[in-house]
Amino acid sequence: MHLKDFLLFYTPALLLVCSYQQVAGQTAGCTVRDGVTKSVICSGELEVHQIENFFRQLVQHGMMRFDELWISDNALIQRLPVGFLGELQFTHISIVSCPNLVQVDDFLGASSDSLLSLNLHWNGLSEVPQLTAPKLYELHVYQTEKRIVIRRAAFERSRGIVKLDFRKAIVEPFAFFDLKTLGFLYIRNISPKPLVAGSFNFDSPGLSYIELTSEDPWEGHIEPGTFGGFVSSTWFRLGTAANVSPAVFFPVLNSSAVFEIGVPVKCDCQVAWIRLSSFLPRTTIRCATETSSVMLQDVDEAEFKDCGSFCTV
Template sequence: MSSFSLKDRQLYSQFSKVKMQRRFLLLCSAAVLLRCCHHSAAQTPPCYVTEDVVPDVICPNSVGISEIGDFLGRLSASAGATEYNKFGLYDNRAVRRLPAGLLADLRFSVIEVMSCPNLTQVDDFLGASSATVKNLSMVYDALTEVPQLTAPALLNLRLLQTDAPVVVRRSAFQGMTNIEEIKLESASVTPLAFYDLKRLKNLYMYSLAADPLLAGSFHFDSPSLACVFLVGDEFGGLAEPGTFGGFPRASQLWIQKILRFSADLFFNLLSRGVTVESPEPVTCDCHVAWIRRSAFLLQTRVRCLTGMQPVELPSVDEADFENCGLV
């Protein structure tokens, strides 16, 4: 048998490498294939797939939604896995809308859409993830309303903004009624917004919009409700009678500022065994007499303005309210 020349050996070596590479690429799923080509492609792909046991799909580049959709579509059409841990869309100034079905047949349990300052419209983009997503975070985008999504498995919703407030409507939650915890920042609440969330445990709202709280805004129908936490100095502590309702026994309302502890706001809560607390001091005149002179005093934390420093309502002499009428 004739021996290979040096040139033959070089050609054979190159051919073997190419053959091995072709076999490897044929065995790769589309997700791995896209990642394998990441370094050799002329243009950086809009997204990539991590190499974790349960991988993430991360889209960190400021590219158009059509490119992201093409990537996800190819990934969905591949013969590889469809179960993933997280979908992350980050730091994208080009995306203005998440169209319906964007995630195609891919199934994620965590979805994060963060720092997309021109994203104003979110359609029902979850695709197959509507049955699997448990945690959804939309942070520092430019939404004007809580998006109306179909996500019956969703347990935790986090929607934080710093600019224009996002409006919270009852219709937003029609397709995600099993939520257990919500965190909102810079939001304006419409009446009965949370009423259909029968498993809600905790509601945290930061930087409430500078609007009065309307009657029915915080009416609930969840026997699991434990804590409602409302922070918003700018709204001035204005609340209409009937703002709060449906709190179960032993639940808690923590509200940063409220101007008056009037009975038409809080009697229905305290009579059901709810704890009400507000750290901002108020003028303790006759509007708190019904609390100071009743057993409800033990369920509240009211701080009173004085000449020196705020004092707790139990420290105010009950005789100071003797001219306020009967409780």
């Protein structure tokens, strides 16, 4: 392309970016970054209609396909409406540090057909949004103060998800059951309330890794029936457990999954069913002692001789 043609083609978009920043000021604005990745970046306190106007002008200049959208540091946004992205298509979207963003409708527009990765970090959401994104591969939702509720309905129109990553979450029963390709689930600060039956029941043959940990105090109380659908390829890492009864964990170990508990437990008769069974080699359970901890495998079987009868597996 000759220099004259190049300038004629790109000048409108460049003027668009520059003029918009001048109107919005130096601390807020939308820009297009065309480097290794082609990105749209909207930073600072912009109203929703201002961002939508910028999107429409991009479309008018024939710029519709991008690798990434980044919206950040915006205390004005409270809601992302249906079709917010219009005709723009993004592969990756990050909406970060918008503390008053409490509602996200099905905002993707044309990006419904292109979105692979969505990050919603440090916003004010109370539940995982229901989005139409059949190609969505991974979803990350990190909260600061408010816990986000994960409901089954959130994934009705995005069932191809492989990776889910949450911080500060409450899980409702069967929230993940419809995700047939789910491979990885991280909940890094789970609700301190007891886990209820059905919360972590899966139907994904490729389920590889589940991590449920807590930064806040959590006693690890879990109802029977909470876990189901684990497979032999699953590695399940649980931060803590109030007890290790078969009523809760038999479905996990009977599936041939690998099971790990992060915090040492009291290794009395509650763990005898694991120590004296074929489940033992697939577990990483440390027993709390007065001064340190010891692996359950290293506790002599004789320690459990008075635990009564049970069926050896």
